Every structure is written in C-alpha cells, then in structure tokens.
Amino acid sequence: MALIEIRNLHASVEGKDILKGVDLVIEPGKVHALMGPNGTGKSTLSNIIAGRDGYTITEGDILLNGQSLLEMEPQDRALAGIFLSFQYPVEIPGVATSTFLKAAINARRKAAGDGEIDAMEFLKLVKAKAKELGVRDDMLKRPVNVGFSGGEKKRAEVLQMALLNPRFAILDETDSGLDIDALKVVADGVNALRSPDRSFLVITHYQRLLSYIVPDVVHVFAGGRIVRTGGPELAQELEAKGYADYTGAAA
Amino acid sequence: MAATDSTAQTVKELERYKYGFETNIETELAPKGLNEDIIRFISAKKEEPEWLLEWRLKAYRQWLTMTEPTWANVHYPTIDFQDAHYYAAPRQKVAPKSLEEVDPELLRTYEKLGIPLREQEALAGVAVDAVFDSVSVATTYKKRLEEMGVIFCAISEAVKKYPDLVRRYLGSVVPPGDNFYACLNSAVFTDGSFVYVPKGLRCPMELSTYFRINEKNTGQFERTLIVCDDGAYVSYLEGCTAPQRDENQLHAAVVELVALDDAEIKYSTVQNWYPGDAKGKGGIYNFVTKRAACRGRNSKVMWTQVETGSAVTWKYPSCILQGENSVGEFYSVAITNNRQQADTGTKMIHIGKNTRSKIISKGISAGYSDQTYRGLVRIQPGADGARNFTQCDSLLIGDQCGAHTVPYIETKNPTARTEHEATASRISEDQLFYCLQRGLNPEDAVGLIVNGFCKEVLQTLPMEFAVEAQKLVAISLEGSVG
Numbered sequence: 001m002a003l004i005e006i007r008n009l010h011a012s013v014e015g016k017d018i019l020k021g022v023d024l025v026i027e028p029g030k031v032h033a034l035m036g037p038n039g040t041g042k043s044t045l046s047n048i049i050a051g052r053d054g055y056t057i058t059e060g061d062i063l064l065n066g067q068s069l070l071e072m073e074p075q076d077r078a079l080a081g082i083f084l085s086f087q088y089p090v091e092i093p094g095v096a097t098s099t100f101l102k103a104a105i106n107a108r109r110k111a112a113g114d115g116e117i118d119a120m121e122f123l124k125l126v127k128a129k130a131k132e133l134g135v136r137d138d139m140l141k142r143p144v145n146v147g148f149s150g151g152e153k154k155r156a157e158v159l160q161m162a163l164l165n166p167r168f169a170i171l172d173e174t175d176s177g178l179d180i181d182a183l184k185v186v187a188d189g190v191n192a193l194r195s196p197d198r199s200f201l202v203i204t205h206y207q208r209l210l211s212y213i214v215p216d217v218v219h220v221f222a223g224g225r226i227v228r229t230g231g232p233e234l235a236q237e238l239e240a241k242g243y244a245d246y247t248g249a250a251a
Numbered sequence: 252m253a254a255t256d257s258t259a260q261t262v263k264e265l266e267r268y269k270y271g272f273e274t275n276i277e278t279e280l281a282p283k284g285l286n287e288d289i290i291r292f293i294s295a296k297k298e299e300p301e302w303l304l305e306w307r308l309k310a311y312r313q314w315l316t317m318t319e320p321t322w323a324n325v326h327y328p329t330i331d332f333q334d335a336h337y338y339a340a341p342r343q344k345v346a347p348k349s350l351e352e353v354d355p356e357l358l359r360t361y362e363k364l365g366i367p368l369r370e371q372e373a374l375a376g377v378a379v380d381a382v383f384d385s386v387s388v389a390t391t392y393k394k395r396l397e398e399m400g401v402i403f404c405a406i407s408e409a410v411k412k413y414p415d416l417v418r419r420y421l422g423s424v425v426p427p428g429d430n431f432y433a434c435l436n437s438a439v440f441t442d443g444s445f446v447y448v449p450k451g452l453r454c455p456m457e458l459s460t461y462f463r464i465n466e467k468n469t470g471q472f473e474r475t476l477i478v479c480d481d482g483a484y485v486s487y488l489e490g491c492t493a494p495q496r497d498e499n500q501l502h503a504a505v506v507e508l509v510a511l512d513d514a515e516i517k518y519s520t521v522q523n524w525y526p527g528d529a530k531g532k533g534g535i536y537n538f539v540t541k542r543a544a545c546r547g548r549n550s551k552v553m554w555t556q557v558e559t560g561s562a563v564t565w566k567y568p569s570c571i572l573q574g575e576n577s578v579g580e581f582y583s584v585a586i587t588n589n590r591q592q593a594d595t596g597t598k599m600i601h602i603g604k605n606t607r608s609k610i611i612s613k614g615i616s617a618g619y620s621d622q623t624y625r626g627l628v629r630i631q632p633g634a635d636g637a638r639n640f641t642q643c644d645s646l647l648i649g650d651q652c653g654a655h656t657v658p659y660i661e662t663k664n665p666t667a668r669t670e671h672e673a674t675a676s677r678i679s680e681d682q683l684f685y686c687l688q689r690g691l692n693p694e695d696a697v698g699l700i701v702n703g704f705c706k707e708v709l710q711t712l713p714m715e716f717a718v719e720a721q722k723l724v725a726i727s728l729e730g731s732v733g
C-alpha cells in the first residue's frame with residue numbers, strides 16, 4: 001500500500017484557490033522531489049498535509065496508510081508519523097531548544113503509553129544526534145530558533161526530524177539559506193534516515209540538493225498541481241531549462 | 252449543555268484547581284459582622300497587649316471614615332463587610348507547643364497541598380509557617396533558625412515574644428490609614444508571619460508561609476512583617492490556596508518589608524487562590540497592600556510574584572527607595588483566564604541618591620478575563636542619578652480578553668533616567684502550529700509558549716519553587732485554546 005496518497009486535492013485560502021487537483025502517490029521507502037516556481041502552492045500543500053488551520057479543502061482526500069487525515073488534528077497527524085520541516089521555522093522566545101525537543105519526544109511517549117524520557121537518556125540521545133548534524137551544544141540551550149542563522153534553523157529542523165522518527169517527512173525548502181557544507185551535512189542527515197518504511201517529500205527550487213539526496217521520483221509543481229513527473233533526470237532538465245515552460249500553467 | 256457534558260466540565264474544573272477541597276475540622280468563629288467588640292474579641296483571642304488593641308481600634312475608627320477605592324479597573328458587587336466572620340480558627344484543646352501536637356487533620360491538609368509540615372518529610376532548606384484561616388498552625392525548623400538568631404514565627408506570637416521589634420516596625424511601612432483595605436487589615440488582621448534576620452546574617456534557609464483559607468463566610472486578613480537588619484539577607488516565599496466555593500471570599504493582606512543598610516530581601520509569591528469557575532462564580536477577592544522600605548544604604552528588595560489565582564486581584568508590591576544606592580526590583584507574571592480580573596503592578600518611589608529600580612511585568616490574559624498593569628515610577632527631587640527600567644509585556648490568548656497598561660512616570664530630578672518598554676502580542680498561529688506539528692497538544696503548546704514568555708520572571712523564583720510555578724502557569728491556562 002502507498003504510504004501517502006493524495007487524491008484530486010483542491011484547496012483555497014481566503015477565497016483564493018491555491019491547490020487545483022493535486023494527485024500524488026508515495027510508496028514506503030521512496031524519496032519524491034517536488035520542484036516548481038515560487039508562489040504556486042508547495043508550502044500550502046505541506047501545511048495542508050500537516051493539518052494547519054485556515055485552509056478550505058473543497059475536494060479530494062489525503063490518506064496515510066489508506067486512512068484519511070482530513071479529520072485529524074495536527075498533533076494527531078504528527079503522532080501518526082507526519083513531520084514537516086518548515087520553510088520558515090518560527091521562533092519561540094524563552095523556550096530552550098532542548099526543552100522543546102524533550103516536550104516533543106514526551107508527547108510521543110505519552111501517546112504510546114510510556115512515561116517521560118529519563119533526563120540522562122534524553123541528553124545522551126540529543127547530544128549524539130546533534131553531533132552528527134553539526135548542531136553545536138550551545139544551540140540546544142538557546143531558545144527555539146531565536147537568533148539562529150538561516151542554516152542553523154534548517155539544521156535544527158533536521159535534528160528534530162532525526163529525533164522524532166517520522167514515517168513521512170516533508171522538507172520544505174530545507175536547502176534554502178544553506179551554504180554547500182551545511183547542505184552536505186543536512187543531506188547526510190536525511191540520507192541516514194532513509195529506510196524501507198520511511199518516505200520523504202523534498203520540496204526544493206534547485207537541483208543542487210538533489211545531487212546529495214537522490215530522489216526516486218521528481219515532480220514539477222505549477223499552478224496548484226503536479227504537471228509533470230519523471231525520474232532524477234527531470235531535475236537536471238529543470239536546472240538547465242528553468243521553469244519557463246511551466247509558469248504558463250499557473251494561469 | 253447535556254448532563255454528561257456538564258459533569259465532564261465539572262470534573263475538568265476540579266482537576267484544574269486541585270486545591271479546591273475543604274478540610275472538615277471543628278472551627279471556632281467570631282460572630283458575623285464587624286464592630287469594636289469583634290476587634291476586642293480578636294485581640295483577646297490573640298492575648299494581645301493593650302497597645303495593639305488600641306492600635307487596632309484607632310485603625311477601625313479611621314476605616315469607618317474611608318470609602319472603598321474605585322479607581323482600579325476591576326468590577327465586582329459591593330462587599331457587605333458585615334456579612335463575614337473576621338476570625339476563624341481550628342478548635343484546639345491546648346495550643347500546640349510542637350509539631351507533634353498539631354491536629355493530624357491539619358497536617359493532612361497541608362500534605363495534600365504539597366506542603367508536608369513534619370520536618371523529616373519537609374523540603375530540606377525550606378522553613379514553613381502554615382497559616383490556616385486566622386491562625387498560624389505550625390512553623391517548621393523554628394528551633395534551627397532560632398539558634399542562628401533568625402526569628403521566624405507567627406506574627407501573633409511575635410507580638411508576645413518580641414514586642415519591641417514588632418512595635419518598632421509594625422505600620423512603619425504601611426501606616427494603618429494608608430488605604431481602605433490596609434486600614435481594614437490593621438483593624439482586624441489575624442495572622443501572618445514575622446521575620447527578623449539579625450545583623451550580618453545571610454539566612455541559609457528559604458522561609459515560606461503557606462496561606463490557606465478553609466472556612467466559608469470568612470475573610471482572611473494576613474499581616475506579614477519582615478525586617479532585615481544591616482547586612483542581612485533573606486529569601487521568603489508565600490503560597491496561597493482556598494477551597495472551591497460559589498461564594499466570594501476576601502483576602503485583604505498587608506505585607507511590610509524593611510531593609511536596613513546593605514540588607515537584601517527577596518520576596519516571592521505564588522498566588523493561587525481559587526479563581527472562581529469558568530462562568531465567574533466564586534473565587535477570592537485578593538486586595539493586598541505590599542510595600543518595602545529600603546531604608547538603608549545599598550539595601551535591596553526584590554519582589555517576584557506569580558499571580559494565577561483569585562477572582563479579582565488588586566495588588567501593587569512597591570518599594571520606597573530611601574537609602575542611597577538602594578535597589579528595588581519587581582518581577583511579575585499575572586495570568587487571568589475565564590472571568591478573572593487583575594489590576595496589578597508596582598510603585599517605585601525614588602528618594603535617595605543613585606537609587607535604581609527595575610520592573611519586569613508579564614501579563615497573560617485568556618478567556619473573558621481582563622488585566623491591567625498599573626505602575627508608578629516617582630523620582631523625588633533629592634534622588635540624584637536615579638535610574639528606572641520598566642518592561643511590560645502582555646500576551647493575549649483569544650479575542651475576548653483585555654490587557655491594559657497604565658504606566659505613570661513622575662520625574663522631579665533632572666539627573667534621573669527612566670526607560671519604559673511595552674509590548675502587546677498574541678500567541679501566534681505560527682508558534683502554535685509549529686508546536687502541534689511536533690506532536691504537542693494545544694494545552695501543552697500554550698503552556699510551553701507562555702512559560703517561555705515569562706521565563707525572565709520565573710527564573711528569579713527560588714529553585715525549589717520554579718518547577719511548581721511552571722506547572723501552575725500551564726495549568727492556569729487550560730481550556731483557553733482549542
């Protein structure tokens with residue numbers, strides 16, 4: 001069975017139609033890339049999958065393991081294994097990153113009927129993962145995303161992903177704002193998480209990231225839907241030719 | 252609402268305010284009403300010296316000429332001051348001489364409140380005075396403190412044992428006629444704590460008073476006096492809870508702090524009186540006068556308050572910065588939810604040279620609640636080089652609540668400098684969604700975000716209480732989202 005299946009999804013925000021019939025099937029273990037011009041609805045799609053308020057779904061469905069997500073609260077979707085690495089991670093002043101991570105881990109443990117994670121165990125776990133992703137210890141003490149550079153924010157997102165073990169992760173322009181070294185670290189982090197039962201939707205503007213995270217399938221997204229699907233070579237083609245061919249589809 | 256829903260709601264409310272139980276204990280009550288005989292009754296019960304009775308009666312006569320203040324942004328039905336008991340005490344055959352003699356029912360009550368009074372079970376490093384309705388029922392670690400020269404006891408006991416100290420300082424910071432409620436308190440106060448830290452001693456234990464209102468139809472009139480002699484230091488914390496009832500009850504306290512040369516007092520409050528139900532029924536009226544006199548050079552007073560309870564709060568812990576180089580600080584978190592109202596803030600009166608004050612206020616309003624920050628910074632002509640920094644942040648949850656900031660700054664000295672910053676914001680959808688996306692439920696998410704918002708204040712609390720306060724912050728906002 002497909003891990004994620006999006007069927008003819010139409011959605012609007014404030015009366016404006018953004019998604020106009022998205023169809024997408026992602027099998028377990030696969031990495032799909034979603035590429036396309038700005039302002040065409042890629043972040044909207046991510047937010048809707050994650051259950052953000054404020055969108056009206058006028059048609060279609062989103063299924064995780066064959067079950068509709070539409071009636072589920074965002075936190076329940078998260079606990080069911082959906083993770084969104086945000087394009088613009090938000091700041092939470094006064095809340096230490098490690099406190100936040102612990103709360104997220106404990107939310108999962110609570111849902112599973114387990115007790116809270118032991119403080120020492122947590123520290124060991126976080127420090128090990130942080131090291132792998134080049135996240136410095138002092139960043140864990142700083143408030144969530146406050147004063148983080150663009151690159152630090154994205155690394156922190158990937159660190160959260162690594163700690164929360166999602167079934168389906170959406171990376172919304174995780175590469176933007178990263179220099180090449182940071183890009184490699186982040187890509188390594190994602191690659192390390194690739195497994196037969198975990199799938200990814202990697203939203204990006206540039207082919208660059210896809211040289212490090214090699215996708216199984218590439219989609220072109222324009223005008224609120226997927227307009228073309230191919231293999232990794234499609235990304236190369238887009239890199240060479242740009243999105244000029246597709247911007248018309250937005251009309 | 253369906254019956255099952257309303258039951259579920261009730262259960263939820265009960266969980267929310269877990270201190271709402273009532274202790275079944277035989278109580279001695281003064282007859283209802285307020286007159287000179289009642290004051291004589293209280294004074295006699297406390298076996299007070301004549302001067303104190305006179306002091307009370309004088310205050311009472313003055314109170315009769317005063318009217319209730321109406322300038323605060325709070326609304327409640329007129330209080331019938333004749334319709335309450337002004338003295339309520341658990342009936343005890345003989346006054347307990349030690350903790351072993353305290354009524355087990357009272358010990359159990361405090362245990363349920365998370366305040367074990369038996370010293371072997373109590374929090375190490377924290378001495379507790381337990382005030383139940385109108386009397387102090389127990390004080391822990393009294394012996395150990397006495398050996399060091401620290402006096403920590405019920406004020407009624409101090410009146411008898413240390414009359415000179417009490418007489419010297421009582422009413423010296425908040426005179427009986429200061430304001431309507433302080434005057435009422437001066438006439439009818441029952442119990443509270445007395446602390447004296449001798450010259451040069453840093454009190455090694457946290458001192459803490461736990462106020463509990465239990466009896467119905469009573470008012471509680473706490474009176475606390477803390478004196479830190481030259482070079483002394485003390486950290487003191489008060490906690491408050493009351494049973495969950497449909498009627499409103501009055502808690503009108505007066506707290507006076509005196510800091511002499513180089514002395515430092517850190518006074519923290521975790522105020523969790525019953526706030527009333529979701530519809531605004533019941534709850535405590537918390538009308539409190541708290542003031543510190545920084546009398547000595549280089550003296551310092553730091554007020555920290557976490558105000559989550561009470562139906563109506565009217566409270567402005569203040570500092571009179573008299574001594575040269577004296578410092579006053581005020582850190583406040585006030586949370587109002589449902590129908591709660593709070594008008595709270597501080598006054599910093601700069602009199603001495605180079606006096607400094609700092610005000611950090613974090614107000615969180617949710618539900619249909621209304622909150623006002625009211626602050627006064629006054630720089631007197633002699634306060635050369637005085638400095639004040641004020642920061643008031645308010646956070647709104649939902650769109651039915653109110654937040655107001657009323658800062659008064661009066662500068663009568665050209666060398667003084669004051670700085671004022673204020674922000675008002677809402678919990679952003681972005682922050683909330685970010686937390687939910689990581690699996691937190693809306694209540695935990697709000698708790699986390701609000702705790703972050705208040706962090707600067709919460710971290711000034713003594714460590715032993717900081718974690719409890721964080722939990723309290725989260726609990727007080729339950730039901731405010733989703």
Ligand SMILES: Nc1ncnc2c1ncn2[C@@H]1O[C@H](COP(=O)(O)OP(=O)(O)O)[C@@H](O)[C@H]1O
Nearest residue numbers: 013014016018037038039040041042043044045
């Ligand atoms: N909350 C919103 N209110 C109004 N318009 C929105 C909102 N969110 C997104 N949009 C609009 O939807 C379109 C798609 O935005 P987005 O999903 O962010 O695109 P992308 O991620 O592909 O750049 C844009 O035109 C954007 O202005």
Ligand SMILES: [Mg+2]
Nearest residue numbers: 042043044087
């Ligand atoms: Mg986007």
